Amino acid sequence: MMVAFGKISFIRLALFGLLIAVFCSCSKQAYIFTSFHEPATEGLRLLYSDDAYHWKDFNKTFLKPEMGTHKVLRDPSMVQGPDGLFHLVWTCSWKGDKGFGYASSADLIHWSPQKFIPVMENEPSAVNVWAPEIFYEDETKEYIIIWASTIPFRFAKGIEEEDNNHRMYYVTTKDFNSFSAAKLFLDPGFSVIDAVIVKRKSKDYVLVLKDNTRPNRNLKVAFSESAVGPYGKASGTFSPNLTEGPTVVKTGKDWLIYFDAYGQKTYSAMKTRDFKSFAEVTSEVAIPEGHKHGTIIKVKKSVVTQLKKENNIANAQQDRL
Numbered sequence: 001m002m003v004a005f006g007k008i009s010f011i012r013l014a015l016f017g018l019l020i021a022v023f024c025s026c027s028k029q030a031y032i033f034t035s036f037h038e039p040a041t042e043g044l045r046l047l048y049s050d051d052a053y054h055w056k057d058f059n060k061t062f063l064k065p066e067m068g069t070h071k072v073l074r075d076p077s078m079v080q081g082p083d084g085l086f087h088l089v090w091t092c093s094w095k096g097d098k099g100f101g102y103a104s105s106a107d108l109i110h111w112s113p114q115k116f117i118p119v120m121e122n123e124p125s126a127v128n129v130w131a132p133e134i135f136y137e138d139e140t141k142e143y144i145i146i147w148a149s150t151i152p153f154r155f156a157k158g159i160e161e162e163d164n165n166h167r168m169y170y171v172t173t174k175d176f177n178s179f180s181a182a183k184l185f186l187d188p189g190f191s192v193i194d195a196v197i198v199k200r201k202s203k204d205y206v207l208v209l210k211d212n213t214r215p216n217r218n219l220k221v222a223f224s225e226s227a228v229g230p231y232g233k234a235s236g237t238f239s240p241n242l243t244e245g246p247t248v249v250k251t252g253k254d255w256l257i258y259f260d261a262y263g264q265k266t267y268s269a270m271k272t273r274d275f276k277s278f279a280e281v282t283s284e285v286a287i288p289e290g291h292k293h294g295t296i297i298k299v300k301k302s303v304v305t306q307l308k309k310e311n312n313i314a315n316a317q318q319d320r321l
Contacts, residue, residue, distance in 0.1 A: 030304040031249065032108070033258075034076040034088070034294030041065070043073050044088070046108065047288060048304045052251045052296065053281075057288040058311050062108060067101040067116045068092025075131040075194075075245065077295040079143070082136075087176065089132040089145060092116070095163075098123065100132040100147060102176060108303065109310055119147070119171050119182045126151050127163045131245070133295070135197040137227050144227055146170040146185050148193035148212075158190060158213035166191045166212055170228060188222070188234045196295075197227055198248045198255070198275075206275050207231050208246045208257060217242050219259060221275045238270060238278040245293025256281070260293045267291060 033047035033055055043061035065073035074091040081087060085104050092101040099118035105111045120126040127150040135144045149169055152162040168186035171179045186192060186207070195209040203225040211220055211234065219239040222231035242263025249256050254271050257278075261268040267287040270278045 028301050030299055030301040031296055032078070032299050032303070033247075033291075033296045034078050035291045036073055036076060036294065037290045037292060040072040040074045040292075044076050044090075045291075046307070047291060048307070050301075052249050052256055053284060054286045055288060055291075057291070058307060060311065063088070063103060063111050063114075065090070065092060065101060066114050068099075069096045070094060073101065075293065077131075077133045078297055079134045079136050079295075080297055080299065081143075082138070082141075087134060087143065089117075089134050091130055091132065093128070095128045097129055098126055100129050100145075104176065108307060115176075117179065119145075119169070119179065120149055122182070123149070123151055130166070131194050133194075133196050135199075135227060137199075139202065140172075142172045142174050143176070144170055144172050144197065146195055146197065148195070155187060156189065160191055160212070160214055164191065164212070166193045168192055168195050168209075172228075185229060186222075186231060188231075190216075194244050194246060194293075196246055196248055199227065205231075206248075208248055208275075209234065210244050210246070211237065215241060217244070217263075219243055219246055219257075223275075235276075238272075239268070240264060243268070247293065247295050249296040249298070256285075258285075258287075258293070258296065 031049045031052045035045040035047055043065055044063040047055040047057050049055045065071050070093040076090045078086055078088045087104050090101045098120040099116050102115045102117050103111045120129055130148040132145050132147040137144055146168050148166040150163055150166050157165040169182050170185040171182050173179045191212040193210050193212045195207055198206040205224045205227050207222045218237040218241050220234040220237050222234045224231040243259050243261045245260040247258050257270045268282040269285045271281045272278045
């Protein structure tokens, strides 16, 4: 009887595994990860995945940067609006610019003319505009864009220089033609960059951020009842030092936090369910070599299928030349 029971259990387990595999393969959802390669002059790259753990690169650039003093495309952040349109923002210069780049696309292949959004034009001493991060707030039906800027001698600082003492700012927009005035988004009492807003539910928001002070340069979280804050005191770190560029995606009951562990020369990931306890899952993820940090978004699987099709056609045409 024990042998028969074991066989039945094995068969049930195998069938269960088969059902899970079929469900995953039939899923209508996929993931896109915006990316760039150093020195960031070539433009926007995209990774894709079916499970948010294993990523592949399309091995091409989708948008060549034309905006800004240095004409780079760094820290690309993207969101898909309720109308299906993709909105992309990025860092276009290390220093000297008072805004960021913007473009939109319906299919990630054909892009609108690029715009320079001068969000800090009313701050004459602003040093930079770094890592704009875009978030769509479905309750107010508006886009919130946050970024890091340094305005020397305005805030208390650590040991970093005054031109590296960042705080987070934000604007809102409904149409990317008119924007609210730039406002202070976050002053945690230290230099902060690379923040990303996560919405768990109404009146429950998490901000994943980089403490940019020396020697920390690591990742922390803060909580708020509103997307634009105020956020509470930042937590202790959950990452090693010399890390940056977090992005967050939910898979099942887990939240995955990807980040560039540049001090360890690797791209890492943490898993959490409550943003209070974290488990490292770097060994469970696969990221193509050369990838630099961007934003992960969920898309319909048809979006990735179409991108693959267009890419295959372009490669075939190239082979015939």
